[in-house]
Amino acid sequence: MSNTRPLLEVRNLRVEFPTRRGTLVALDDVSFDIHPGEVLGVVGESGAGKSMTGAAIIGLLEPPGRIAGGTISLAGRRIDNLPYKEMRTVRGREIGAIFQDPLTTLNPLYTVGRQLVETMTTHLPIGPGEARKKAIEWLELVGIPAAAQRIDSYPHEFSGGMRQRVVIALALCAEPKLIVADEPTTALDVSIQAQVIALLKTLAREKGTSMMLVTHDMGVIAETADRVAVMYAGRIAEIGAVRNVVKHPSHPYTIGLMGSIPPISHRLERLQQIEGSMPRLSAIPKGCAYNPRCPHVFDRCRSERPELIPARDTQAACWLYDPASGTQAAEVRADA
Amino acid sequence: MPDMIPAADTRPMLETQDVARFFDVSRPLIQRLLAGEGKRMLRAVDGVSFSIPKGTTLSLVGESGCGKSTVARLVVGLYRPTRGTVIFDGQDLAQARADSTQRRRMQMIFQDPYASLNPRWRVRDIIAEPIRAFGLLKTDAEIEARVAELLTHVGLSPLDGQKYPHEFSGGQRQRISIARALSSNPEFLVCDEPTSALDVSVQAQILNLMKDLQRELGLTYLFISHNLAVVRQVSDRVGVMYLGRVVELAPAETLFTTPRHPYTRALMEAIPDLDMTGRQRIPVGGEVPSPINPPSGCPFHPRCPLANDRCRAELPQLIPARDTPEAVVACHAVEEGRDGGPMPGVALAETGAAVAAS
Numbered sequence: 001m002s003n004t005r006p007l008l009e010v011r012n013l014r015v016e017f018p019t020r021r022g023t024l025v026a027l028d029d030v031s032f033d034i035h036p037g038e039v040l041g042v043v044g045e046s047g048a049g050k051s052m053t054g055a056a057i058i059g060l061l062e063p064p065g066r067i068a069g070g071t072i073s074l075a076g077r078r079i080d081n082l083p084y085k086e087m088r089t090v091r092g093r094e095i096g097a098i099f100q101d102p103l104t105t106l107n108p109l110y111t112v113g114r115q116l117v118e119t120m121t122t123h124l125p126i127g128p129g130e131a132r133k134k135a136i137e138w139l140e141l142v143g144i145p146a147a148a149q150r151i152d153s154y155p156h157e158f159s160g161g162m163r164q165r166v167v168i169a170l171a172l173c174a175e176p177k178l179i180v181a182d183e184p185t186t187a188l189d190v191s192i193q194a195q196v197i198a199l200l201k202t203l204a205r206e207k208g209t210s211m212m213l214v215t216h217d218m219g220v221i222a223e224t225a226d227r228v229a230v231m232y233a234g235r236i237a238e239i240g241a242v243r244n245v246v247k248h249p250s251h252p253y254t255i256g257l258m259g260s261i262p263p264i265s266h267r268l269e270r271l272q273q274i275e276g277s278m279p280r281l282s283a284i285p286k287g288c289a290y291n292p293r294c295p296h297v298f299d300r301c302r303s304e305r306p307e308l309i310p311a312r313d314t315q316a317a318c319w320l321y322d323p324a325s326g327t328q329a330a331e332v333r334a335d336a
Numbered sequence: 337m338p339d340m341i342p343a344a345d346t347r348p349m350l351e352t353q354d355v356a357r358f359f360d361v362s363r364p365l366i367q368r369l370l371a372g373e374g375k376r377m378l379r380a381v382d383g384v385s386f387s388i389p390k391g392t393t394l395s396l397v398g399e400s401g402c403g404k405s406t407v408a409r410l411v412v413g414l415y416r417p418t419r420g421t422v423i424f425d426g427q428d429l430a431q432a433r434a435d436s437t438q439r440r441r442m443q444m445i446f447q448d449p450y451a452s453l454n455p456r457w458r459v460r461d462i463i464a465e466p467i468r469a470f471g472l473l474k475t476d477a478e479i480e481a482r483v484a485e486l487l488t489h490v491g492l493s494p495l496d497g498q499k500y501p502h503e504f505s506g507g508q509r510q511r512i513s514i515a516r517a518l519s520s521n522p523e524f525l526v527c528d529e530p531t532s533a534l535d536v537s538v539q540a541q542i543l544n545l546m547k548d549l550q551r552e553l554g555l556t557y558l559f560i561s562h563n564l565a566v567v568r569q570v571s572d573r574v575g576v577m578y579l580g581r582v583v584e585l586a587p588a589e590t591l592f593t594t595p596r597h598p599y600t601r602a603l604m605e606a607i608p609d610l611d612m613t614g615r616q617r618i619p620v621g622g623e624v625p626s627p628i629n630p631p632s633g634c635p636f637h638p639r640c641p642l643a644n645d646r647c648r649a650e651l652p653q654l655i656p657a658r659d660t661p662e663a664v665v666a667c668h669a670v671e672e673g674r675d676g677g678p679m680p681g682v683a684l685a686e687t688g689a690a691v692a693a694s
């Protein structure tokens with residue numbers, strides 16, 4: 001995969017929110033690639049900036065949020081500075097978006113059938129009759145029972161999970177090259193989830209569709225993603241092949257995160273949790289943003305900010321893995 | 337009554353008796369007349385009975401669209417039942433509706449954190465609203481202190497109180513709705529997918545908090561989640577729903593070690609494989625049936641490997657299962673003893689996989 005040119009290149013992305021209380025930096029120097037046919041999973045603390053990263057890519061940052069630095073390129077063409085109208089075409093045809101909130105995508109006043117048909121007739125060379133046939137097929141593909149009967153229903157007549165599946169159908173029906181999927185399976189039961197995941201994987205394999213998959217569900221990540229980025233406080237804390245990040249994480253935050261996954265095989269008296277909470281954007285500590293919660297913190301962590309460097313099997317933004325950190329870090333590494 | 341577990345010495349906190357809720361999903365009258373079709377009713381919930389002893393947690397699981405959120409809304413009185421009764425602490429909810437003390441005692445955390453927070457209110461006012469509405473605290477200083485405490489409980493900062501909901505991420509908003517639900521000191525909480533918008537570490541914090549509150553204050557929970565690992569951690573008992581009905585209701589340990597209903601077993605097979613052992617998830621086969629035209633007899637029969645003629649004709653009732661009578665199961669095969677008996681569920685299967693892999 002590394003010899004192909006990436007489909008998506010995000011470089012040093014910085015997103016800011018000017019507020020009366022000063023400028024908040026929501027994303028700070030975020031860089032990653034997604035190759036054709038590749039699924040990049042994005043996980044991390046709630047509020048870390050996962051949705052923000054997705055919104056920046058599809059050009060839908062909510063004002064006053066704005067891209068204050070860096071570049072985003074799709075198939076070699078910069079898309080972070082396109083005029084609104086041009087970006088709208090890119091968004092429909094080349095990038096499909098599945099939002100965390102299904103209500104923002106679905107228009108409550110139109111039937112789901114009408115919304116699917118309009119999306120297809122806008123972006124594909126087909127007429128309304130064929131589009132309606134395809135709309136029913138898509139609804140069946142995402143597992144809506146009696147699709148032909150329910151195509152003329154309004155969004156509020158569907159359950160939470162069914163609405164989410166309609167949103168997935170809407171994102172896929174124009175056959176985009178890149179899908180930015182923000183929590184696409186959160187509202188779904190395990191069985192439908194398995195079905196949707198299988199569908200997304202088939203698209204990646206057979207049509208070379210790439211995907212940025214934001215989710216809290218490590219099971220979904222383990223099954224779907226090729227690589228995983230772990231975000232914390234507006235930055236990437238760790239990135240690497242899925243197996244290495246999930247099974248052999250290096251960054252102390254990732255280690256804590258993986259340790260919090262509830263087991264299915266037995267009941268715990270108390271779930272493992274990371275003590276404390278992520279800093280507010282207006283109070284990100286100097287040095288490593290994780291340092292107030294990190295069990296391995298040492299002096300350097302409180303003064304210098306770590307960048308992504310090779311760690312055991314991944315890339316991690318952590319001073320433990322910098323040879324220049326000296327003996328203190330080596331001791332902690334040996335213990336960890 | 338399907339509830340076979342003796343409820344301590346107290347009355348149940350909540351009881352539903354044959355509760356049903358249908359929705360009219362007919363096309364507009366004129367179109368119906370033209371096409372010569374009748375009314376179409378969607379049976380979202382069709383005869384659900386369970387009881388939740390005080391201080392315990394009952395979880396509901398089941399496929400998307402099987403009626404879990406509708407049960408939740410019936411239980412807190414947001415929907416009126418088409419049939420049946422909901423009894424809250426010994427009182428029929430239909431009569432208790434107007435009683436504000438009763439309303440204070442039950443709260444709901446909604447599945448969708450976007451729709452349930454008023455966008456024009458500051459977070460501190462959203463959280464304080466139940467406190468003010470029920471006159472629980474007198475002075476502004478007391479209210480402010482309580483709001484700060486609640487925000488801290490759910491992993492946010494007291495300073496976040498001055499912001500508006502749109503300034504928060506999805507998971508942060510869900511924590512706000514949890515803080516709001518806790519603010520009126522409810523005794524009974526209905527939690528509809530409370531943690532699915534949260535990362536696993538915040539999820540662990542919230543679930544631990546819920547357990548602590550249950551231990552300290554004796555809270556009772558009706559808990560809804562798609563995540564079976566989470567359900568295993570929090571539940572005393574679990575009800576499995578299929579197409580508007582409960583098909584199995586059992587103590588959590590029994591359900592996870594020896595699932596009996598063919599649908600429950602299928603659900604367990606579909607659990608994602610976190611260990612990356614290469615185990616293939618097996619989605620429940622067959623078409624998801626429509627609640628508008630539910631299948632005859634047992635609603636699971638079109639997808640069930642054990643279905644026979646009786647299943648296609650006769651609706652099975654919830655009765656204590658052979659060999660695991662602490663579970664009630666609605667399945668002819670289990671009743672007739674042709675299901676192969678109790679078989680290891682996830683717990684043992686997982687250990688097996690681990691052994692095989694090592």
Ligand SMILES: Nc1ncnc2c1ncn2[C@@H]1O[C@H](COP(=O)(O)OP(=O)(O)OP(=O)(O)O)[C@@H](O)[C@H]1O
Pocket residue numbers: 017024026044045046047048049050051052053062063064065100281502503504505506507508533534535
């Ligand atoms: N309009 C806004 N004004 C100020 N801050 C904002 C605004 N919108 C989001 N934020 C902040 O930006 C940060 C990143 O939010 P984002 O929605 O990307 O989080 P996330 O990683 O997707 O979290 P979750 O998993 O909970 O969805 C959060 O700390 C949030 O509070």
Ligand SMILES: Nc1ncnc2c1ncn2[C@@H]1O[C@H](COP(=O)(O)OP(=O)(O)OP(=O)(O)O)[C@@H](O)[C@H]1O
Pocket residue numbers: 156157158159160161162187189359360361378379380399400401402403404405406407447627
């Ligand atoms: N207001 C309504 N009007 C018409 N049909 C409805 C309404 N509310 C729910 N339904 C239908 O009732 C059924 C059950 O919906 P419900 O929301 O209870 O499912 P659920 O089990 O919570 O699903 P999910 O896991 O997807 O949230 C679904 O078929 C849904 O389409």
Ligand code: SF4
Pocket residue numbers: 251252253288289290291292294295296297298301306317318319320
């Ligand atoms: S840089 Fe230091 S504080 Fe940050 S994660 Fe690594 S050891 Fe912990």
Ligand code: SF4
Pocket residue numbers: 597598599634635636637638640641642643644647652666667668669670
């Ligand atoms: S009653 Fe028959 S169809 Fe229904 S679950 Fe049991 S065996 Fe299967």
Ligand SMILES: [Mg+2]
Pocket residue numbers: 050051052100182505506507
């Ligand atoms: Mg998000």
Ligand SMILES: [Mg+2]
Pocket residue numbers: 159160161404405406447528
């Ligand atoms: Mg629901």
